[in-house]
Amino acid sequence: MKLLNANGICYQELNKRIRELLKQGEDTIQLQGVLGHRYIGAGIKGNRRIIIKGIPGNDTAAYLDGPKVVINGNAQDAVANTMNSGCVIIHGNVGDTAGYAMRGGEIYIKGNAGYRTGIHMKEYYNKKPVIVIGGRAGDFLGEYMAGGIIILLGLGLKDGEELTGNFCGTGMHGGAIYLRGSIKPERLGKGVEIAAPDDGDMVIIRTYVKRYAKYFGLGHNEIMKGNFVKLRAYSSRPFKSLYAY
Amino acid sequence: MSLSYLTSEYIIERNRERCIDCQVCVRQCANKAHRFDEEEQRVVSDDEKCVNCHRCVVLCPTKALCIRRNPLEFRENANWTPGAIRDIYKQSETGRILLTGMGNDRPYPIYWDHILLNASQVTNPSIDPLREPMELKTYLGRKPEKLKVENGRLAEKLPPQIELKIPVMFSAMSFGSISINACKAMAMAASELGIMFNTGEGGFHKDLQKFGKNAIVQVASGRFGVDTDYLNTGAAIEIKIGQGAKPGIGGHLPGEKVGEEVSATRMIPLGTDAISPAPHHDIYSIEDLRQLIYSLKEATNYEKPVSVKVAAVHNAAAICSGIARAGADIIAIDGFRGGTGAAPVRIRDHVGIPVEMALAAVDTRLREEGIRNQVSLVCAGSVRNSADIMKAVALGADAVYIASSALIAMGCHMCQKCYTGKCNWGIATQDPYLVKRLNPEIAAKRLVNLLNAWAHEMKEILGGMGINAIESLRGNRLMLRGIGLNDRELKILGIKAAGE
Known part of the structure; x- marks a missing residue:
C-alpha cells in the first residue's frame, strides 16, 4: 500500500501521482488530506484499490473500470459518473447525479443522496449496475433509467421525512428501483408504476443489502425487516407513439 | 380511422x-x-x-x-x-409530431451564395498550384500564447493537436442512425485521406476501432458506449451539447433499431428506446461544462484534445466564449441547415441560425477577447463544396465538418426519410438486406475521390488569391465580399460589399 498526502497540492498533480503509482503496479493507494480534489480515480482500470480520507471533489471515480474506491467521508457531485465496473463505497452522503449513466459495478452510499441519483443508468449483456442508498434521495431518482438496480433503504428517516423527492423515476424505461418503505403516488414520475417485489426481487434486494450492511458494519437482518416496494417502467418504448412517420 | x-x-x-x-x-x-x-x-x-x-x-x-x-x-x-x-x-x-430527416429544406438565405472570393490580378500574383507547393494541412487544438524555442526546437510541449491533411472532417453520425457499412466507408476514407471521422453518440463498433487514430469519439448526455477504452481509442473527444438540425432537442433511437450490434456497441439494453436528451443533467453552467471537459482530460491523461459541439443559436458568440474559457480545445458550430437522421420538422425548419453568421460572430468575439488561439473552430451545417469550405476558412474556421455531402457521395439522394430506417441506399438503415447494398470499399473510394477533388479545387482557389497555405486564409475576411446583403449582414459577417 502506498500513502499519498493530498494536502496542499492541486487535483491535477494529485491525479498525476495516482496514475504514476498505478502504472508502477501499486495495487492499493491511500490518500490523506483530501479536500475537494476533483476527478480522483477518473478512468482508472483493473483490480486496484483507492482509499480516500477526507472529502473528495466532484467526479470522483468517473469512468471507473474495475477498481474499488472507498471514501471515508462525504462525496460531492457526479461520483462514479459513467462507471463501467468496480465498486465505490461512501461512508457518508453524496451530492447530485451519483452514478450518472453507470452501466456496471456497484455504489454503496451509507447516508443520503442528492438529486438525479442513477440518472441514465443502463444495463446490457451481463452488466447490471447497482446503487444502494442507506438514507433518502432527492428529486429525479433514477431519471431516464434504462436498466440496473437502485435500492433506497430509508434508514434513520426522521418523523415525517419521505424517502424520495419529486419526479422519482421520471423517464424510466428499464431497470428497477426498490424502496424500503412507501412512496406517495404524487412523488412518482411519468411512466413509473408501483409493484410488489416477487421472490426474485427479494433475492436481489437481500444480496445487496447484505453487502451494504457488511461495508458499514450494520445488521442486515434488521434492515430486511422493513417492507419493500418495487418501481418499474410501464414501457421500454416510451416514445413509440410520439412521432408521425 | x-x-x-x-x-x-x-x-x-x-x-x-x-x-x-x-x-x-x-x-x-x-x-x-x-x-x-x-x-x-x-x-x-x-x-x-x-x-x-x-x-x-x-x-x-x-x-x-x-x-x-x-x-x-x-x-x-x-x-x-x-x-x-x-x-x-x-x-x-x-x-x-411530424418527423423528418436530413437538413432544413426551407428557402432561407444561403449566405455562402452571397459571399464571393477574391483573386489576385497584377500585384501579389496568383500561384499555380500544379507547379508550386500548396499547403492544406492544418492542426486542431489549443495553441499556446507564445512558442518557446531553444536551439531551434520547441522547449515546451504543445497541447494535444489533431492533424488534418485537408481541413475537412466527417461529422458525427452514429452507428444506429447509419449503417455499419456507411460508418466503415467513412472510417476507411478518413484513414486514407489523413482526416477524421466522428462516431457520434453511437459507441465504437469493434470493426471500426482499428481506425481509432482517425476517430473523434463523441460523449453526449446518454453516454452511449462511453468507457475508458472508448475515450482512449479515439484521437480526440467531442462533447455533444447540440446539433444544428435540432437545437435543444435530443436523440431518440427507436427500440426497433436497437438490435444486437447496436446494443453491444452503445452498451445499452436490447430493443429499448435509446434516449439521449438534449440537456446534460450534470451541466447547468459553463463551470459544469468545464467539469465534464476536465473529467475527460483526466481520464485520458491530457493526451486528447476535447471538442465541444454546439448548435448555432442566437447567442452563439457568448456561448462559444464561455466554452473556450471552460477549457475546450475545439469548438464545433453546427448551423441550422445541418442534417440529421431524425428531427421534428418544426424544430429542424425553424430553430437555430445560419452557420455563416454564427461562425463570423464567434470568430470576431474570440479575437476581441484575445482568446482565439485557445480553441480551433470547426464549421458544420451544410458545407456543400470546396468554395463553401474556403469561405468558411476565410470567415474564421480552422476546418469544416461534412455529413450530408459525404452521404450524398455514398449514394444518398436526399429523400429525407432517414428516420424510417428503410433507406434503399443502405445508408440510414439497420436492415441487413438493405445494409449490404452499400459496399464500404466502393463508398470509401467515392468519399476519397470527392475530397481529393475538393482538395485540388481548394488549392486552385488559394493559388488564385496568391496564398500558398490554408493557414494564411484563416480569418482573412479581406478575401471575401458580400453580394445582395444589407449593411447589418455585412457587418456581422465582417466583410465588405462587392465593389468596395
Missing part, C-alpha cells in the same frame, strides 16, 4: 415500351412501391409509397422508370402551400 385525405406526393412513370418486368425495382424498394402482379404477370407501382429516392430509377436495367412530383394541384394559394395543407392532414390523422 377515417379516410386519409393525403394523396401521393410523387408519381412513378413506367415506360411500358422499355419495361421488361424483370422486377429489379420490386426487389430494390423497401417501401414496397413496386410489386409484381401475378395475375397480370407484370410489374405495377403504388405511387403513394414512393419517397423519390431514385433507387429503382438508377438500378432499372432498361431505364424505364422516372419519378415526378405529383402534378395534382390544390387551388393556388401563396399562404396555404401544398406542404402546409399536407402537414395538417397528417397531424389530424395521427395526433403525432
Whole structure:
C-alpha cells in the first residue's frame, strides 16, 4: 500500500501521482488530506484499490473500470459518473447525479443522496449496475433509467421525512428501483408504476443489502425487516407513439 | 380511422415500351412501391409509397422508370402551400409530431451564395498550384500564447493537436442512425485521406476501432458506449451539447433499431428506446461544462484534445466564449441547415441560425477577447463544396465538418426519410438486406475521390488569391465580399460589399 498526502497540492498533480503509482503496479493507494480534489480515480482500470480520507471533489471515480474506491467521508457531485465496473463505497452522503449513466459495478452510499441519483443508468449483456442508498434521495431518482438496480433503504428517516423527492423515476424505461418503505403516488414520475417485489426481487434486494450492511458494519437482518416496494417502467418504448412517420 | 385525405406526393412513370418486368425495382424498394402482379404477370407501382429516392430509377436495367412530383394541384394559394395543407392532414390523422430527416429544406438565405472570393490580378500574383507547393494541412487544438524555442526546437510541449491533411472532417453520425457499412466507408476514407471521422453518440463498433487514430469519439448526455477504452481509442473527444438540425432537442433511437450490434456497441439494453436528451443533467453552467471537459482530460491523461459541439443559436458568440474559457480545445458550430437522421420538422425548419453568421460572430468575439488561439473552430451545417469550405476558412474556421455531402457521395439522394430506417441506399438503415447494398470499399473510394477533388479545387482557389497555405486564409475576411446583403449582414459577417 502506498500513502499519498493530498494536502496542499492541486487535483491535477494529485491525479498525476495516482496514475504514476498505478502504472508502477501499486495495487492499493491511500490518500490523506483530501479536500475537494476533483476527478480522483477518473478512468482508472483493473483490480486496484483507492482509499480516500477526507472529502473528495466532484467526479470522483468517473469512468471507473474495475477498481474499488472507498471514501471515508462525504462525496460531492457526479461520483462514479459513467462507471463501467468496480465498486465505490461512501461512508457518508453524496451530492447530485451519483452514478450518472453507470452501466456496471456497484455504489454503496451509507447516508443520503442528492438529486438525479442513477440518472441514465443502463444495463446490457451481463452488466447490471447497482446503487444502494442507506438514507433518502432527492428529486429525479433514477431519471431516464434504462436498466440496473437502485435500492433506497430509508434508514434513520426522521418523523415525517419521505424517502424520495419529486419526479422519482421520471423517464424510466428499464431497470428497477426498490424502496424500503412507501412512496406517495404524487412523488412518482411519468411512466413509473408501483409493484410488489416477487421472490426474485427479494433475492436481489437481500444480496445487496447484505453487502451494504457488511461495508458499514450494520445488521442486515434488521434492515430486511422493513417492507419493500418495487418501481418499474410501464414501457421500454416510451416514445413509440410520439412521432408521425 | 377515417379516410386519409393525403394523396401521393410523387408519381412513378413506367415506360411500358422499355419495361421488361424483370422486377429489379420490386426487389430494390423497401417501401414496397413496386410489386409484381401475378395475375397480370407484370410489374405495377403504388405511387403513394414512393419517397423519390431514385433507387429503382438508377438500378432499372432498361431505364424505364422516372419519378415526378405529383402534378395534382390544390387551388393556388401563396399562404396555404401544398406542404402546409399536407402537414395538417397528417397531424389530424395521427395526433403525432411530424418527423423528418436530413437538413432544413426551407428557402432561407444561403449566405455562402452571397459571399464571393477574391483573386489576385497584377500585384501579389496568383500561384499555380500544379507547379508550386500548396499547403492544406492544418492542426486542431489549443495553441499556446507564445512558442518557446531553444536551439531551434520547441522547449515546451504543445497541447494535444489533431492533424488534418485537408481541413475537412466527417461529422458525427452514429452507428444506429447509419449503417455499419456507411460508418466503415467513412472510417476507411478518413484513414486514407489523413482526416477524421466522428462516431457520434453511437459507441465504437469493434470493426471500426482499428481506425481509432482517425476517430473523434463523441460523449453526449446518454453516454452511449462511453468507457475508458472508448475515450482512449479515439484521437480526440467531442462533447455533444447540440446539433444544428435540432437545437435543444435530443436523440431518440427507436427500440426497433436497437438490435444486437447496436446494443453491444452503445452498451445499452436490447430493443429499448435509446434516449439521449438534449440537456446534460450534470451541466447547468459553463463551470459544469468545464467539469465534464476536465473529467475527460483526466481520464485520458491530457493526451486528447476535447471538442465541444454546439448548435448555432442566437447567442452563439457568448456561448462559444464561455466554452473556450471552460477549457475546450475545439469548438464545433453546427448551423441550422445541418442534417440529421431524425428531427421534428418544426424544430429542424425553424430553430437555430445560419452557420455563416454564427461562425463570423464567434470568430470576431474570440479575437476581441484575445482568446482565439485557445480553441480551433470547426464549421458544420451544410458545407456543400470546396468554395463553401474556403469561405468558411476565410470567415474564421480552422476546418469544416461534412455529413450530408459525404452521404450524398455514398449514394444518398436526399429523400429525407432517414428516420424510417428503410433507406434503399443502405445508408440510414439497420436492415441487413438493405445494409449490404452499400459496399464500404466502393463508398470509401467515392468519399476519397470527392475530397481529393475538393482538395485540388481548394488549392486552385488559394493559388488564385496568391496564398500558398490554408493557414494564411484563416480569418482573412479581406478575401471575401458580400453580394445582395444589407449593411447589418455585412457587418456581422465582417466583410465588405462587392465593389468596395
